[in-house]
Amino acid sequence: MEEPYTLPREAFDVLAESLGGKQKAEVVAKAMESAIGSIQQRANEEILKQKQYLKTELKDELKYELVTRELFEERFKGVEERFKGIDEKFKALENTMLERFKVVDEKFSSLHFKMNIFIAIALIALTFANPTFVQLLEKIF
Numbered sequence: 001m002e003e004p005y006t007l008p009r010e011a012f013d014v015l016a017e018s019l020g021g022k023q024k025a026e027v028v029a030k031a032m033e034s035a036i037g038s039i040q041q042r043a044n045e046e047i048l049k050q051k052q053y054l055k056t057e058l059k060d061e062l063k064y065e066l067v068t069r070e071l072f073e074e075r076f077k078g079v080e081e082r083f084k085g086i087d088e089k090f091k092a093l094e095n096t097m098l099e100r101f102k103v104v105d106e107k108f109s110s111l112h113f114k115m116n117i118f119i120a121i122a123l124i125a126l127t128f129a130n131p132t133f134v135q136l137l138e139k140i141f
Contacts, residue, residue: 005036 007015007029016025067075127133 005033005040007033 012025012029015028016022019025019028
């Protein structure tokens with residue numbers, strides 16, 4: 001709450017001197033204080049009204065210039081859904097790639113086994129095709 005306005009002592013003394021007495025000065029001083037208080041009150045009310053008006057106007061202008069929280073959240077949800085979709089696609093791709101790698105691993109395992117058999121047969125064939133080994137066998141048996 002605002003304090004009521006009081007006339008400064010020097011101003012009251014000037015009034016008393018010019019009006020010819022303290023009682024007359026008191027009446028005029030009270031009237032002036034009341035008028036000034038009323039003016040202050042109206043000024044404060046007008047300031048509050050203007051403040052409210054400017055606040056509303058500024059809010060309306062900013063609404064078109066800035067992103068509101070609702071709009072931000074709505075767009076963020078859209079982006080979040082897109083990332084979920086991309087994440088699901090990557091997971092599906094990962095699963096597909098894992099299956100393909102398993103097939104390739106199985107093929108390499110099969111090829112490895114076949115290569116081992118081929119090497120064993122080649123070694124046996126080269127061993128039996130070697131004339132020195134054949135002569136050694138003839139001597140042993």
